[in-house]
Amino acid sequence: GQNIDQPTEMTATEGAIVQINCTYQTSGFNGLFWYQQHAGEAPTFLSYNVLDGLEEKGRFSSFLSRSKGYSYLLLKELQMKDSASYLCAALDSNYQLIWGAGTKLIIKP
């Protein structure tokens, strides 16, 4: 079956760095997305990786290893507004998004 695993909850300190991991098992693979979702709101796009390696975009970076079925989202210089859920989603061979349950990130002052 198809499966996405990511931690349920993480806690970090304002100004610090946090890495949110995601492992996936899908029927075929056409890329991996990371989305941010604040409580009660719709998800917003953060990143897309389809090739191995690190993609940097400001304070956020995303890494992909296709051979390991693994990705992570790295958040630097954490701000209080970064408190949210972070959803990992893999695109399978039918171009259907398979969603993880999300990682709730709690930022403490």
Add this chain to the structure above:
Amino acid sequence: GAVVSQHPSWVICKSGTSVKIECRSLDFQATTMFWYRQFPKQSLMLMATSNEGSKATYEQGVEKDKFLINHASLTLSTLTVTSAHPEDSSFYICSARVGDKNTEAFFGQGTRLTVV
């Protein structure tokens, strides 16, 4: 980025009534739109894929007669929850892709449905 507008943002309805949720792509044509529901602290659950001018493709376990989807134009898809019950209370979100199938999905604001 592309804008997807979803309306209403929240709705309260009585048990047994029907509720229609609209999803519009404001600055692009969306040949395919997706409808999700999300329960508290859970991930997005795909309900159906809506293609313009054709019948929606429903995921297993989703009642097509209860959740009516219409995609009459390239910019509008609607989800109608018929004969709503309290267990239908949830957060419903639509999304649409722009361009190729491996591009990002843009989401509407979501609709919080409460059935009393």
